[in-house]
Structure formats: C-alpha cells, structure tokens
Amino acid sequence: MSLAIAGMGWVTPLGSGVDAVWEQLLAGKQASATTVSEEFADRVYSAFRVPESALKGISHPRLRRASAISRFAAAAGLHALESAGLKLDSQTAERIALIFAISNGGVIYTKRFYRDIVNTGAQAASPLLFPETVFNAPASHLAAILGLTGATYTLVGDGAVGLAAIKMADELMQNEALDYCLVVGTEEIDWLLCDAYRRWRLLRPAPPIEPYSEQNHGIILSEGAGAIVLARNGFVGIECAHSGGCFAKRAQAEEILKGILRDLGQAQIDFVISSANGTFIDRAESHALQEVVPNALVYTGKPALGESVGAGGLWQIILAAQALSTKEIPPVLHADHGVRLRLSLSRTPVPSARRAIVLSCGLNQQTAGLRLAIQ
Amino acid sequence: MAQTGTQKSTENAARVAVTAAGVVSPLGFGLAETFDSLWSARDCVTQVMRFSVTQCRCKTAGQVSDARLLASAAETPRSARLHRASHMMIEALRQVLTQRPEFEPELTVIGTTSGGMSYGERYYRSLKRPQNLRHAPTWIANYPAQKPVIDAHTAFGISAPCQVIANACASGTNAIGHAFECVRSGRYQRVLTGGYDALAEMVFVGFDSLQASTPEQCRPFDRHRSGMVLGEGAAVLALENLEVARQRGASVLAEIIGYGISTDNFHITQPEPSGIGARQAMEGALQNAHISASDVDYINAHGTGTVFNDAAEGKAISALFNGVPVSSTKSMMGHSLGAAGAIEAIVCLVALQHQFLPANINFASLDEDLDLNIVENETQPAVVSTTLSNSFGFGGTNAAVLMRKVPPSPRLSGQTEA
Numbered sequence: 001m002s003l004a005i006a007g008m009g010w011v012t013p014l015g016s017g018v019d020a021v022w023e024q025l026l027a028g029k030q031a032s033a034t035t036v037s038e039e040f041a042d043r044v045y046s047a048f049r050v051p052e053s054a055l056k057g058i059s060h061p062r063l064r065r066a067s068a069i070s071r072f073a074a075a076a077g078l079h080a081l082e083s084a085g086l087k088l089d090s091q092t093a094e095r096i097a098l099i100f101a102i103s104n105g106g107v108i109y110t111k112r113f114y115r116d117i118v119n120t121g122a123q124a125a126s127p128l129l130f131p132e133t134v135f136n137a138p139a140s141h142l143a144a145i146l147g148l149t150g151a152t153y154t155l156v157g158d159g160a161v162g163l164a165a166i167k168m169a170d171e172l173m174q175n176e177a178l179d180y181c182l183v184v185g186t187e188e189i190d191w192l193l194c195d196a197y198r199r200w201r202l203l204r205p206a207p208p209i210e211p212y213s214e215q216n217h218g219i220i221l222s223e224g225a226g227a228i229v230l231a232r233n234g235f236v237g238i239e240c241a242h243s244g245g246c247f248a249k250r251a252q253a254e255e256i257l258k259g260i261l262r263d264l265g266q267a268q269i270d271f272v273i274s275s276a277n278g279t280f281i282d283r284a285e286s287h288a289l290q291e292v293v294p295n296a297l298v299y300t301g302k303p304a305l306g307e308s309v310g311a312g313g314l315w316q317i318i319l320a321a322q323a324l325s326t327k328e329i330p331p332v333l334h335a336d337h338g339v340r341l342r343l344s345l346s347r348t349p350v351p352s353a354r355r356a357i358v359l360s361c362g363l364n365q366q367t368a369g370l371r372l373a374i375q
Numbered sequence: 376m377a378q379t380g381t382q383k384s385t386e387n388a389a390r391v392a393v394t395a396a397g398v399v400s401p402l403g404f405g406l407a408e409t410f411d412s413l414w415s416a417r418d419c420v421t422q423v424m425r426f427s428v429t430q431c432r433c434k435t436a437g438q439v440s441d442a443r444l445l446a447s448a449a450e451t452p453r454s455a456r457l458h459r460a461s462h463m464m465i466e467a468l469r470q471v472l473t474q475r476p477e478f479e480p481e482l483t484v485i486g487t488t489s490g491g492m493s494y495g496e497r498y499y500r501s502l503k504r505p506q507n508l509r510h511a512p513t514w515i516a517n518y519p520a521q522k523p524v525i526d527a528h529t530a531f532g533i534s535a536p537c538q539v540i541a542n543a544c545a546s547g548t549n550a551i552g553h554a555f556e557c558v559r560s561g562r563y564q565r566v567l568t569g570g571y572d573a574l575a576e577m578v579f580v581g582f583d584s585l586q587a588s589t590p591e592q593c594r595p596f597d598r599h600r601s602g603m604v605l606g607e608g609a610a611v612l613a614l615e616n617l618e619v620a621r622q623r624g625a626s627v628l629a630e631i632i633g634y635g636i637s638t639d640n641f642h643i644t645q646p647e648p649s650g651i652g653a654r655q656a657m658e659g660a661l662q663n664a665h666i667s668a669s670d671v672d673y674i675n676a677h678g679t680g681t682v683f684n685d686a687a688e689g690k691a692i693s694a695l696f697n698g699v700p701v702s703s704t705k706s707m708m709g710h711s712l713g714a715a716g717a718i719e720a721i722v723c724l725v726a727l728q729h730q731f732l733p734a735n736i737n738f739a740s741l742d743e744d745l746d747l748n749i750v751e752n753e754t755q756p757a758v759v760s761t762t763l764s765n766s767f768g769f770g771g772t773n774a775a776v777l778m779r780k781v782p783p784s785p786r787l788s789g790q791t792e793a
Contacts, residue, residue, distance in 0.1 A: 040503065098638075102541070103519070114499055114577050122430035122580045130581035131643045131769055134488065135520070135541035140770025144640035149655070152638045152772060153549065156490070156520040156541045164538055171553070174560045196498065196515045199508070243482065243536035248529040256534070364516075365525050368536070 003170055003241075004234030004375065006180070007084025008318050009076035009227040011055070012305050013048035016075060018083065022322045025330040026347050030304045033207050033220065038191035045194035046206045048222035048306035062141045065128060067106045068223065070138040072311075073186035076225035077142050080182060084229040088146055092179070097151040097172045100139040101165040101185035103158055103310035106132050108190045138186055150178070158362025159275055160244060161185070162226070162313020163370050167241040169230050179231065185314035186225035194221055202279050202363055208334040209303040211276040212286050212341065219277045222306025226314030236321040237373045239355070240264055244367035253284040253361055260359065260369035261292035267371070270353035271297040271329060271344070273320045277307045281361045290340055293357070299323070299344045303333035313360050317370065320356040324374040327351050390617035391558045392627040392781065395478060397470025398721045399444070399463045400608030401437035401708040405470050410725045412707065414754050416734040419708050420593065420604050425493075426576040433588035436574055437606030437709030439463060449530075458491035458517045460573040461526035463609035467569065468527040471611050475625065478613050480567040483524060483537040484554040485611075486546025487713035490520030492575035523571055527611075535567070543768030544677070546570055547610070547716025548776050552634030554614050555776070564616045570717035571609035578712070579605055585644060587681050593710075594737040595678035595703035596685050596749055603679040606709025610717035612724075617781070629724050632761075633666070633777035635659025644769050645683050650691030653677075656773035657695055657763065664777045668696045670761050671777070673732055675719045677765040678703020679710055688765065689745035700757070702735035702750040716766035720776060723762035727780040732757045 010018045013031035031048040050072060058075040066074075086092065113129040131137060136154040143152045151172060155165050162185040169181040197203035197219065204218035230238070242260045247253045272289060276282040277300070289298055301319050308315060323329045329344040337345070358370040398405065401419035402412035412419060420435050428434045444462045447469070448454050457465075464485075472478060494514035501507040516522070521539045528534065542549045547570025554568035582588045582605060589602030620627060637659060639652030646652060661668060674696065677688055680703070692701060704722050711718055722733055732755040741749060761779040 110495075110577075111499065113581070114496065117577065117580050118500055118503070122428070122583060125580045125584035127584040127586070130584055133577070133581065134543050134769050136543050136768070136770045136772065137643065140638075140640075140643055140772070143638050143771070147640065149638050149640070151636045152542070152770070153553070154541045156487070156539045157537075158519065158521065164536070167536075168538060168553070171557055171560070171562065174556075174562070192499070192502075195502070196511075196518075199511045200515050201512070245534045245536050246525045246528055247534070248525070364519050364521060366521065366537070 002232050003173060003230050003238040005228055005236045005321050006231035006234035007080045007229035008321060009079025010318055011050055011072045011076045012224040013050055013222050014305060015051060016054035018318060025301060025304055026328060028331045030333055031306060036189060036191045036194055045191060046220055047189045047194060048220060049189060050224045060145050062144050066141050067109045067132050067188060069106050069186050069188040070141045072225035073138040073184050074142050074145055076227035077182055077184050080227035080229045086229065093147045094150055095179040096148055097178050097181045098139060098143055098148050099165045099169055099181060099183045100154040101162040101310050101313060102135055102154060102156055103161060104187060104193055105135045106137055107193050108188055109133050111190055111192050158364035158366045159309050159312045160360040160362040160366040160368040161310055163358065163360045163368035166370060167243050170241050181230040182227060183230060184225060184227040185311040187223050187308045187310040189221050189223040197221060209278040210334045211278055211300050211303055211332060212282045212339040213336045216280055217278050219279060219307035222308045224308055224311055226311050226318050228314060228317060235375060236324050237375050238370060239373050240371040242369035244369060246365045250280050254287050256367050257284055257288035257359065257361055258292055260367060261288055264357050264369050264371040265293050267355055269293050269296045269355050269357050270350060271299060271323060272357045272359055273316045274298050274300045275316060275360045276300040277302040279363060285359060285361055286339055286341055297329060297344050298341045299329050299332055316358045316360060320358050320372050324353060324356055324372060327353060388559050389561050391555050391631045392615050392617035392620045393612050393629045393631060393724060394615050394620050394625045394627060395471040395474035395613040396628060396721055396724055397467035398610040398718060399439055399466045400718045401439060401606055404466065406725060409721060410729055413722060413725060413733045416736050416752060416754050417707060418736055425574060431580060431583040432590045433583050433604060435604050438574060439607055456513045456517060457526055458494055458523060460491055460571050461523040463573060464523040464527040464571050465530045467609040467611040468531060471613050472531055475613055478565060480533060480535045480565050481563045482557060483535050483567040484550045485524045485537060486540045486550035486570035486716060487520050487572055488541060488543055488546055489572050489575050489578055491518040491522060492577060494518045496576055542772045543770055544712050544715060545766040545768035545772040545774040546713035548764060548766035548774035549636065551717060551720055551776050552636060552774055555631045555634050558614050558616055564619055566614045567611055568614055569611035570714040572607055572711050572713040574605060574607040592737040593680040593706050595680040595706050595735055596689060596742055596745060596747055597738050598740045598742045600680045600685060602681050604709040606711035608711045608714045608718050610714060610721045612720065627781045629727050629778050630781045631776060632779050633660040633664025635663060635775045637773045639771040641771055646687040646767060648687055650687040652771055652773040653688050653691035653767055654694055656775040657691065660775040660777045671696060671699050671763050672759045673726055673762045674699055674701045675723050675762060675764040676701050676703045677767045678705055689747050693746040698748045700732045700750050701747050702733050704733050706736045719764045723764050723778050726759050726762060730757060730759055731755060
C-alpha cells in the first residue's frame with residue numbers, strides 16, 4: 001500500500017485535539033460519565049459525552065440545524081485537514097474523496113422525528129428534521145462546508161466500520177485523480193441508544209469498562225468523532241488494510257481475528273491497539289492475540305474513552321499513530337491483571353516501536369484490521 | 376467535477392462482467408418475472424396496508440408481497456426473527472447462487488438507506504407500552520443496516536467482508552460503481568454487489584412531510600408530475616473479471632463499463648437546479664468507460680417524478696445526450712431508495728438481454744422545459760447495446776453506471792452469452 005496518515009482530528013469525551021486528548025490518556029485519565037435520561041422513561045443511563053467546549057469555534061450555516069453527530073464530524077474533519085496543512089481551494093477540493101464511517105447515525109433527530117409521528121400523527125412530522133435522519137447527512141454537511149465535489153461515501157456498520165472505511169479509502173486512492181482521502185468516523189449518544197444496548201445485554205449501568213474480564217460486564221457508550229487525512233505520503237504509513245470478514249455466531253469471531261492477525265503479523269509487530277470493550281469481543285481478541293502475536297504489547301482506549309461504535313475504529317487508528325510517533329503507550333485502565341496478555345498497564349515507553357496492528361471486532365458481526373508503520 | 380474510477384490505462388484495466396443477478400421487487404421475483412412486468416409496462420404500485428397512511432397525502436407504494444417473500448424462507452425460529460429486508464436479500468442472493476453455485480465472493484458491497492427501520496419503529500412504539508418489549512432484543516439485533524447483508528451471507532455460508540454504503544437514494548448505484556472499480560482495478564476477482572430497502576413508516580412519512588411524494592400516480596418527466604411514490608426490494612449482482620469468467624466457461628449477462636460519482640452541495644434534499652451534479656456524474660461515467668454520449672442507447676433515469684429532480688436531471692440529460700431514449704421505471708414500481716440503483720441496473724440488464732426499451736408509464740405530455748425522448752407508456756423493441764442508469768440522493772450525491780451487452784467471445788464462440 002502507498003497510503004499514509006497526513007493529518008488527524010479528534011473530538012472525544014476527553015475534549016478535542018489530538019495532542020490534548022493524548023496527554024490525558026498518557027496520564028491515565030478517564031472521561032467523566034454523565035447521566036442520560038428520557039422524559040417518558042424512569043431508567044437513566046451513564047455515558048461519556050463530548051463537552052461543549054470541545055466544539056468551540058466550529059460554526060457554519062450548514063451546521064445551524066445539524067445534529068451533534070454532524071458537528072462532531074465537522075470539527076474532527078476540519079482539525080484533520082488543518083493538521084495536514086491542507087488549505088482547500090476549488091482545485092484541491094476536486095482531488096479529495098470523503099468517506100464517513102457510521103453505526104447508529106443521527107439517532108437524536110431520528111427519535112425526535114418519529115416521536116412526533118407516534119405522539120401526534122404523520123401530519124406532525126417535521127420536514128426539517130427528516131433529512132437529518134438520513135445516514136449520509138453528516139457527510140453531506142462536511143462536503144458542503146469543504147466544497148468537495150467528487151466522491152463522497154457513507155459506510156454503515158458496527159465498531160469495525162472505521163477500519164472498513166480505511167480499506168475503502170485505499171481502494172479509492174487507486175484513482176490517480178485523487179490526492180487525499182478524508183476519512184471520518186462519528187457517533188452521537190441518545191437515551192434510546194443506551195436502552196437498546198442494555199436490552200441487547202451489552203451495556204453496563206455505570207463505568208468502568210473492564211477490558212479482558214471474564215465477566216463481560218459490558219460497555220459504556222460514548223460519542224465524538226475521529227478524522228484522518230490519508231495521502232500518499234505522511235508521518236505514519238498504512239502498510240496493510242485487512243477487510244476481515246463477518247462472523248455468523250460470536251463463537252466464530254476468534255478464528256476470524258486470528259486470521260487477520262496472521263495476515264497482518266507477518267512483519268515484526270510492536271504493539272496492538274485492540275477493540276476490547278468489556279463484552280464478548282474481549283475474550284475473542286485476547287485468545288487471538290495470545291496465540292498469534294503473544295509478544296506484542298496490547299492497549300485498548302475504550303475504558304478511558306468509552307465505546308463510540310462508528311467512531312471507534314478511527315479512534316483506534318489515531319491511538320496507534322500517536323503511540324508510534326510519540327513512542328509511548330498509555331495505561332490500559334481497569335484491566336483484569338490476570339489476563340495472559342502483555343498489557344500496557346502503565347504509561348509505557350516504546351522507543352523502538354515501528355509497527356502496530358489495529359484490530360477491530362464489532363458487536364454486530366464485522367471485523368477488520370490494519371497495520372501501521374512509522375515512516 | 377466528477378471523479379471517475381481507476382485511472383489505469385485501458386489495456387491494464389480488467390473488464391468487469393455481470394455473471395449472475397437476482398432481484399426481488401414489486402415487478403416480481405427474478406429476471407424472468409421482472410422482464411414480464413417491464414415488457415407489459417405493468418403498474419405495480421398498490422395501496423399501502425403495512426402501516427397507517429390516513430394522515431399522509433400519499434397512500435400508495437410499490438410493495439413486495441410478504442406471503443411470497445416468506446414462502447421461500449426457511450421455516451426456522453431464526454428465520455422468523457429476521458427483518459423482511461433480510462428475507463429480500465436472502466432471496467436475491469439465492470437467485471444469484473442458483474445461477475452461479477460456484478461463485479465465492481471476496482467482497483460484498485451493498486447499498487441501503489434504512490436497514491431494519493421498521494424494527495426500530497416497533498421498538499420505539501413498544502417503549503410506550505412496556506409490557507410489549509419481550510421481542511425488543513430481536514428487533515434491536517436485527518435493526519442495523521449491515522444485518523440483512525450478513526443474514527444473506529450466513530444463509531449461504533459466505534463469510535466475505537461487506538461494505539454497506541448509505542449514500543441515500545444513490546446508494547445502490549454507488550455500491551455497484553464501487554464494486555465495479557474493485558474488480559476493474561484487479562484487486563478483486565469476484566464481488567457481490569447491489570442494494571436493498573424495505574418500506575418503513577418513518578421514511579414514508581418523511582417523504583410525505585417534504586411533500587416529495589404524490590397522492591396521484593407517479594409520472595416522471597410529465598408536465599403535470601406531482602411527486603414520487605416509494606417502493607422496496609433488493610437486487611444482487613455477481614461481478615467478476617470478465618476474462619477469468621470466460622476462461623471458466625461462465626455466462627456473461629452484461630459488462631459494466633463505467634461509473635461516475637459527483638457531489639453537489641446545493642441543498643440537503645434538492646438537486647442543483649441546472650443539473651450540474653447529475654451531468655458531472657454522467658460525464659464521469661462516459662469518461663471512465665472511454666465512450667461518447669452517442670454510444671448510449673437507453674437511459675434509465677433516476678426520474679423520481681418530483682418537480683425538482685426531473686427538471687434538473689432532464690436538463691443534464693438533454694445537455695449531454697441527443698435524443699437518447701429515456702424512461703424512469705420508478706413509474707411502475709416506485710422508488711426503492713437504497714435498492715433503486717441496483718434494481719434499475721437489473722432493469723438495464725434485462726433490456727440488454729431482451730432488446731427493448733422499458734416504458735415510462737403514466738405519461739401524458741412532456742414538461743415543456745425539457746427536451747427528452749421519453750419512452751412513453753409502452754415498451755418499445757429496440758437495438759440496445761449500451762445503457763446508462765442514474766441515481767441521485769439527499770446530500771447532493773450523484774451516481775451513474777454504464778452497462779453494455781457483451782458479444783460472444785471469439786475464442787469461446789460456442790458458449791451462451793446474453
């Protein structure tokens with residue numbers, strides 16, 4: 001592959017800005033949980049939300065009525081372009097493709113739109129809200145803000161969709177008419193989402209997320225966005241994007257993950273950014289990691305940042321790129337120390353680290369992997 | 376400006392064959408029934424009974440029969456839990472694998488807009504009546520947009536990775552276009568592609584709230600057009616490297632030769648009025664295929680029947696093409712959103728196979744601001760070698776795919792090809 005990361009943007013419950021969030025992760029900080037409630041329900045949930053300060057300075061007429069998911073994406077996308085040193089004019093805008101990775105989409109406006117139908121009837125449905133319920137609304141807002149006129153795609157999937165978007169970017173960048181691909185993963189939180197994940201037996205009532213635990217207590221949902229500018233040159237190269245595959249039953253995930261690790265692990269791997277999040281994924285990942293890359297250091301950022309599903313894959317890639325370029329790995333929070341993995345349990349220097357794998361196993365049957373290398 | 380596909384030299388780019396195709400739509404199940412409905416220019420739009428439409432302006436849609444859909448489904452508890460979108464995808468894939476049992480995809484690229492939306496609706500409504508939440512875990516697990524694709528994979532033992540594209544109403548054509556590029560670049564030999572969407576109350580009411588849907592018949596490009604009607608369905612196409620397919624003796628139904636994509640940033644729901652976005656997508660497809668506009672024999676228009684879409688698309692078509700026959704088959708089956716581009720690719724395939732122009736029904740007189748050669752109301756026998764299919768969506772997403780009839784291979788002249 002001849003793809004590299006040229007810029008990154010990050011909007012998280014720990015704030016925005018790649019360096020600022022990274023410093024907090026290195027210091028072992030965890031996002032603060034907030035309570036998510038719903039007017040017609042008694043039950044409340046805990047979630048990691050993006051502080052309003054993280055979106056400071058992001059304004060555009062297209063975002064005036066847009067949902068949080070679109071504002072997170074715009075902020076992360078603009079940060080990524082800025083960090084890549086890209087100033088868009090009509091010529092460069094023609095040579096950029098945009099790919100969005102989304103899982104749950106604009107759930108806040110979707111619920112509001114449907115609530116009006118249920119409560120009052122179809123005549124109460126808002127024509128202003130409906131377009132914001134569409135999966136590609138965030139992508140269309142960012143494309144309009146940036147003046148992009150070429151290929152724009154929104155990919156939908158589970159937590160592995162961010163890596164699938166990188167794979168798609170790799171395919172698009174075969175086109176020599178493209179110089180850059182901006183890949184954005186984004187997600188927003190609503191009570192409805194928390195309730196759905198609880199009924200699916202994947203959500204725990206309150207933090208912490210305990211990765212690699214035998215108990216599988218579940219996730220805490222989070223929101224935000226991650227954005228990466230891909231170019232043919234950059235500070236971290238993407239050596240290989242692995243499409244993974246789909247598992248029909250959870251018990252099959254481990255074998256697919258092993259296959260991904262075997263394919264990506266043909267070079268010396270220094271560390272792995274895992275998608276462990278306190279669910280069945282952890283067992284599948286830890287078994288696969290133990291067997292295929294037992295000497296690699298392992299880190300998951302989900303206890304600190306939460307499970308942001310559609311944005312999660314992009315967050316993992318940002319974590320890997322930061323670890324490769326700063327030569328440090330943050331501590332894995334709340335991990336089961338008994339697990340037979342080389343976990344980064346404290347802020348760990350990795351001065352000679354050159355290669356990393358990003359491994360992603362989604363909650364809804366998708367998997368993917370990526371191998372990064374410092375240039 | 377549109378970005379066309381892989382800019383490889385013609386001799387290096389692989390040719391991309393469609394070697395099997397399956398479809399479930401209001402026109403019927405499979406290519407033969409689809410041909411029958413198209414040939415007879417059948418109006419397959421019916422009264423919506425699935426949910427209440429009493430407060431909606433529009434009361435009709437193109438619909439797939441549940442009885443028929445479930446008749447072909449496996450009688451297992453798991454099958455009973457699946458969303459009807461999954462059953463549509465399973466049936467469409469079953470048709471593909473019946474034609475090509477040996478087809479093992481390396482990748483699946485599918486377009487959709489709504490996933491298992493009606494399960495999400497049931498879940499939300501049931502939250503207001505908590506005693507009815509027993510099935511909530513099933514609804515939630517079967518709601519995600521990728522689930523019908525994975526269900527179809529699972530039904531036939533496929534574990535290939537899938538990319539689910541949600542580019543609003545252009546999703547199906549974007550999926551086919553991207554799958555085409557994947558094979559054309561040589562990175563993949565076999566890719567499944569297509570699109571699906573099942574009718575859902577929220578989406579139906581949404582288009583009604585925009586006054587995009589019509590209480591009357593859908594009459595694309597007509598002077599008195601008043602909007603769209605929704606539809607539903609699924610279509611799956613097996614794409615392969617054409618030379619490899621021929622070497623192993625596979626029939627080639629058609630060849631995909633070009634893809635164009637563009638984004639216009641005019642408005643989140645309306646096209647740029649001059650049709651520049653649509654034009655760029657079509658130009659991109661022509662450049663990508665290295666053909667000229669005069670090589671196109673038939674255009675299957677996006678043609679929703681809305682005032683704005685048809686005006687913009689009509690201008691774009693007449694600016695690029697000189698008298699090429701145009702029809703919107705949405706007049707017969709409605710607009711199936713994420714499935715539309717895939718089903719309409721099948722319509723083009725059938726037109727190439729059977730050498731006819733599908734009709735634009737409910738048509739009385741052409742919009743006086745448009746200069747188009749509409750296939751008015753009746754199917755027309757014709758020599759059709761190359762087709763263009765357009766799809767445009769919310770967010771200013773525009774896509775076009777070119778397909779052509781493949782002459783029999785001179786090296787393998789005894790084999791059957793469409």
